[in-house]
Amino acid sequence: MNKRLMSVISIIVIFLAIAFVTTNRTQKNKQQVPTVGILQLVTHPALDQINKGVVAGLKSEGFVNGKTVKIDYQNAQADQSNLKTMAEKFANENADITVGIATPAAQSLAKSANGQNPVILAGITDPVGGGLVKSNNRPGGNITGTSGESPLASHLNLIKRVVPNAKKLGIIYTSSDHGGEYNAKKMQALAQKAGYDVHMYTISTTNDMQQIAETMANQVDAVYAPQDNGVASAMKTLVGVTNKEKVPVFPAVNTMVKDGGLATVSVNQFELGKASGIMAGRVLKGKNPATYPIKFITKGDMTINTSTAKTLGITLPDDIVREAENKGEIYK
Template structure:
């Protein structure tokens, strides 16, 4: 009886071990805030992994938390996720990636929608990231953005930029904007907003000082984009965005990445990590493909006529 009991107990342990081995790998996803572009990244990650044959509930399971724009909450989420011992943490946006990087040097970290991972001190270099980190950068085609502003609003000489100086990616974007604008004989006027509640007043500060407004992929600004658009439209100022998801929300135009596709690109990196590759040895990849979208309804509201060439090139025109 004792032997039988021992064998049964051993069989139970083996069974339990087998179940544990077959348990889905945890993919913990965090973002600094919820807005259409970042949500599209998350959805693209899940779709990309599903297309790679990783079934939710069988091969992978997901955790998701957003910090609602609060860096302290982002740090709390990072520590919480590390405690869950996931197979990989995916951090969408620079602040969330920095929070996770500060919380662990062991759990693999794949970032997404991070403009300047080197400047944000997430990786040593894009070729050899080092440590436990790699990911996908959405380094903006800022020169294309300035060229679009010039094409749609040829009389514009002063570009107002809304951004949060506390976001490393936004600081890099503003520096790139200044360089591109200078090459076109344009000047940049900064309007900082450190929280979403400041976006409306920051936009108002630009009225009468600029000929157009530009919004980079700044999570603070994009999370409160409607308040900026309301001020811009009332002042008959064209507001250009860096992400195409903002056009449907009222921005005049954008040349940017399809952030769902950025998520799919990120999933390819996550899959490599899940298969056992060392993140620090996987080069950082850059988002590919640009997409032009315009909002004719907004153009009509501010009394601006979109050039026929722009309308012909646009992949989407919001009527």
């Protein structure tokens, strides 16, 4: 065998060796890219903002979708059977970590994960009461995340400042929404202690809102709409009724003010989601969810709707308007 042929063979062997190593390295890198499953209950501006925040939080921890992480986003569109199917999909495909946006989504993920792969809560109102963790300080299993518990005392104070003569307060929530009921009953206790005559109303689905709102608007001076996915989805229907009767609605989050509510002190939903994304990234890096405390986000910003105020014939106090201008949001 001549030297020239030997050289050609050597070059081919080296080339094949490099190609083999490169292929193995590429396959290994692909295998190392984790999968994050995000399950959202329904399309709604507040929940959509949480989802965007989750993605941003993961990115801040070095997990960029399509590069260093694969994000599989699923939306159940408020269908319980969809929640079950989508959560099982993540479990069957062995997603490295899942994120639940809204309590029903988180509960479905927790059940499907069965104590195995980590589940991150994104703005869940009552993690302990929802059966998701043993305690907020030491969750004790495969689940941790954030809680966006509403600043209820601030909401009640806002109602007093805007409509000081209101005596009868209506509170509406969805009977199947654990977080909504939790917030509604806590507000009921606060309002009754403050001297309000509180009337409680429930809807089973968004289809009930028109009829319940018509009844409520004729019985109360003001309405409180808690952080509740069903009420949030039917917010435009609610205010369509109450505005005609000149009854102001004070919702829990800024997106509900955008949909026609009068005013609120709102936790930023994007920042809430971002905090969950950061926690998800740290768990992917090895942090143990069992000893990773639930992070509570309760600080809110003033949000007002000047168009709704005009419709209702209400003049918002100057200090509230200034606060919204300087630190919050104004919808017109």
